Amino acid sequence: MLYALQLLGVTAFAASGAIVALRKGMDLIGVAVLSIVTAVGGGTIRDVLLDRPVFWIREPAYLTVGLASAAIMVIWMRFWRPPQQALGVADAIGLGLFAIGGAQIARQLGSAPAIVILMGTITGVAGGIIRDTLSAEIPTVFRRGQLYASAAITGTTAYVILVWAGTSEPIAAYISMAAVVAIRFAAVFFGIELPAPRILSEKKPD
């Protein structure tokens, strides 16, 4: 069950990488590379930081699934507009799965609560950060109105609190995954956003 959900997350993130690459006019290999990097980037950084074997080296099926997802988007976008609604749903589910999955791994290694929250957040958002950085754009996670990192941080924090409060681990995981998805939906469909702190206006120093 969890494995199938992880593959769904990879599918969603690979599709988002493919869409960005196609819009930038990259060739087929560029599309494939950006899709894979987006899909596995977050989990890779998590595994390197925790000094675990990188997940897709042990289980290359993730790469196959990511490439298949990219291939489907290449064909799809030749004829239709990107399926924004469906992708938004899949992306929110992927974020929830990756974030809570990353938190679970850190918790199993006995990490401190702050590290569990941070590893989950990194797993959820780093792939998208790498995708946007490689496309020479400021990452979505740093733009307003997305509640992207916020959803991951809130969900992983809920996970840590629920487990600490004695909730059975799988129940805590499912509740907090649902929280991530709900917060993302709230941001996308209702336009909720965090405030950007106002700063004293200043002339640019250069």
Next chain:
Amino acid sequence: MLYALQLLGVTAFAASGAIVALRKGMDLIGVAVLSIVTAVGGGTIRDVLLDRPVFWIREPAYLTVGLASAAIMVIWMRFWRPPQQALGVADAIGLGLFAIGGAQIARQLGSAPAIVILMGTITGVAGGIIRDTLSAEIPTVFRRGQLYASAAITGTTAYVILVWAGTSEPIAAYISMAAVVAIRFAAVFFGIELPAPRILSEKKPD
């Protein structure tokens, strides 16, 4: 003592990340993420390259201090201009602390002198490189008139030479930290800069 100095370095670098994020109009979570990445990025890359446990996973207090520093900058910049002088001083001290601290760690692992110098330099400058790259800018370290990497390289080289010459290790560390700070001050306050090599003018190839 050294631990307190490291925390001071984290404070300075987190503040620099917060200022960049605030100027870019990022929301609160974006400010927090960019601050933390700037503060711990260099040490994280050092630990991954040396295959050591990542320092903030073992000691999450670094994250707390970094976030507190970012929070203070958010409030400060609402009402006042960024305290450039104070931050310049703190940033120079942070660079010295991180660079020499990174060199000390590499030396304790028995690395070759070139690796000790490089690990110190990476620890000092990588956080700022990540900060600028995520903001879609050419990193400060690659721009002129900062002597940023130069200060780190000179200081860590001085450290290696002093220890090799028989100076007691703590004395060597303090002297070379002071050298980093002095070089940065020289760059910032007296406008000293390295030459950019002149090149034969050419028409852009595309």
Next chain:
Amino acid sequence: MLYALQLLGVTAFAASGAIVALRKGMDLIGVAVLSIVTAVGGGTIRDVLLDRPVFWIREPAYLTVGLASAAIMVIWMRFWRPPQQALGVADAIGLGLFAIGGAQIARQLGSAPAIVILMGTITGVAGGIIRDTLSAEIPTVFRRGQLYASAAITGTTAYVILVWAGTSEPIAAYISMAAVVAIRFAAVFFGIELPAPRILSEKKPD
């Protein structure tokens, strides 16, 4: 022999980093840093992902050679245009060497075929990706008409198939290195390029 070829690859990639840095007007330290990052970036990511000791920490001669190559380019470009033809040849050879060398290392560790291909590709192309990202540009590998990643993927795939088919390992390595070089030459000299998938035209969503 292989060691000498690896050093040639480092020389070529360091020179390409130096040229980019010089054109951007970076100072001497910036040129040195970008050259080294370009030359060792791919192999570093490979070693971190495979949880091996980083190659230039064990053998700092790579750094010395990379810096020497950058120094030569600094002097060269003061007086002459960059030697495009010679560099194109050296870069193609470097790509072949790094890609197949990375594939060999992954294979010796018993990785799955997909991982062998991917590790080789990462070793070949990641240095250039880091170089371009730090220069705030979309990496060459994502632009059309280079067959850069394509050459690495084709060569490492050939390597995997040849070894699987019973070819002696060194022969398989030399043949697949030659394939990488040949494909790059075909792209550069004959203007062969992969198609960029056409997409349904759309108004920008923002």
